[in-house]
Amino acid sequence: MSALAGMLGEIAGVGADAARGGFSRAGYSHADRELREWFTAHAAVRGLDVERDANGTLWAWWNPTGSTEPAIITGSHLDSVPGGGGYDGPLGVASALVAVDLLRARSFAPPRPIGIAVFPEEEGSRFGVACLGSRLMSGAIDPSRALALTDREGDTFADIARRDGLEPDRIGPDPRRLDAVAAFVELHVEQGRGLVDLDRPVAIASSILGHGRWRVTIDGQGNHAGTTLMDDRRDPMVAAARMIVEIRDLARRTPDARATVGRIEPVPGGTNVIASQVRFWIDIRHPDDLITAALVSEARDLVLAAAREEGCRADVREESLSPTVDFDLGLRDALQASLGDVPELGTGAGHDAGVLASAVPTAMLFVRNPTGISHSPEELVEDTDAEHGAAALADVLQGLASAGAEAAFGHRPMMAR
Template identity: 30%
Template sequence: MQSNRDRIKEMIEHISTFNDADPGEGISRFSYSENDAKARKYLIDICEDIGLKVRVDAVGNVFARLVGTDESLPVVMSGSHIDSVKNGGRFDGLVGSIGALEAVRVMVEEGYQPKNSIDIVFFAEEEGSNFQVPVMGSKLLTGKLTVDDIKEIKNEAGITAYDMIKNAGYDPDNMPNDVIAPGTVKNMIELHIEQSVRLDKEGHTIGIISGIAGLNWITITLEGVQNHAGATPMFLRQDPMVAASKIIAEIDGIAKAINDTIVATVGYIEVTPNIPNAIPNGVKFVVDVRDIQQETIQQCVDEIKAVTEKYAKENDVKFTVEKTASSEAIKIQDYIKEVMVEQAEKLDLDYVLMPSGAVHDSNYMAEVTDVAMIFVPSVDGRSHVNEEYTDWDDIKAGVDLLLNTLVAISQ
């Protein structure tokens, strides 16, 4: 089955008119705003027109169901979010939301009736634009956030998430009844723009996600002895900067030696007192380590600890190594990857298997079901800006793969 490129374009362009940003300044559409309500109505009307059963949960996540022949089976789910960051782009979230809608629309037109029901989902409040709490809709849906939690979360004006959701016409107190029970969803498949440069640089149309990266933040502190930069001979120094620079210089090699998917970055460093004419007394930096396998993240962290110890001793400085943030890597099951690869080959698409480093609704849906993701290229890797762009042919290719994958796993 094939999706309709012009219809996808028309729907994405129409949704872009529900926008609070000034002309030329991209898209600002926050969840629970008037324009968000208009965008939802537009989508819900289409879903109802093609005969889907629409349900909106207690916090505004929308589900539109193509009823399967065996309603006792777990549903197959696909969709994404329809909110944006402030002055964001047209494609983030919308490609996966409109993509799922288009996929199901084609099934209806072709007379395909799945065995498992298929739910299109439009998640609420993914970007965290209101409350600086990303993926709030899917966190509530999977029980990671509770009604009590959203009574504590406030926006800049001091309005709680609970009140904002209520004022938008929903009934957040009912959310416990809408939390997804394990076993009720067979798979969640999300199409999304890549929001980075790989597909565009390498010239691929499709990224089939091989795993969703987990993260560790390792904070390393080194403590030496502050002294005069001119009067202290080199052999008498306890210089934490020398130790830090040697550790940091090794990190690149440690990551490269482990595998092709792991990434390790030092993007934050603090030096005290940070003046040019004194040996510093302290250096603190954070190593951000990500990979799609938990074991290799741990291996990388262990190796970084070992070089920290080595160079701290060599330079006679004290050190601590602390894990200050972490999230688990998410495995994409082989059977679902195999279905996607098979369908991509049937459709003759130029695809590559690649890890995902970012957080999407699917990261949380992974708590309750086997998830999968499909990426399409972001031109120059740009996202969350007005310049965000994905070629319409690439979007169509992504929707085609989504459509045929959904068919393959729902029959």
């Protein structure tokens, strides 16, 4: 068994979900804390200096020369979607640790700091906003809005953060830390079949589709399932069903669009009760931000019309929105120089690297997923491909850390305010 496979094996029982299959590792949950302790222990064994910033991101630092040059950062996240796979996030974190081992085995002493970052609540499965940690650090979400977010139990992010040892009044943009980052490179399992079709183990990311999440709330009339005649009903569940089908059809009519409803919550949720309210969430993605906006506008019109026809009221609220990201071209060229002839692939999945692209030069490496399936227990990475990925990451970190202070990875973006 490889060192990387052994590390991932250590956490194979953390957050295992017997009901859904796979793993449920929500941000700031008990499972999430176990995973953070696992990372901190591995970083400490390697002599890395570990800290946790005001937004809950973990940082592990390797700087044998004591350089004050801007750092090269890698890393990913440890939380998961409900019933997710075992590689989405942890593969990038474990590969970063193994990359440090490989560089040390080469007797490489980085002339500038190398850091490993573990971002919290990347999936947004607890508070509804994806990449919450990187959004807070880069200023892509207002701290007051973030602190007011609630989970399914009604606890606010402010309350949960405080229980987890954070200080709510310190949460928010961190320009000083961002100024200390020269580049961020995230390794991630590929969430599609691009590398399978190319028969290659590793690729460089070219872009991320623009995407967002919108919450739909439909208010109807709760009533008895047996005593309420069909013509007397104002049933928000029926309205929701019509909306979901129409949203799917809207995406089918639009080339390159993706629209998904993966979460629905009826209130009160009884078998013999007509719901009084239904909430569901729409995920919409498209490479053209103008088309994404048009899709959202049309979806909103469809929702409101379907609600009216069922005698209900509906409200559509944006929870998060990320524009299409084209990764830094200069940094991609630097990765190609380190890795040679490797393919470039776009992705429809969001990542912390995509959010941070508004503030620092970012890039990504993808590792082949033979099933092509992600956000599912069927997600997979073969051990040999994982090793290829960690070695590629080590090559990239060595090349970037060795570049002089004047090296240009492309223009440095302004931090979102």
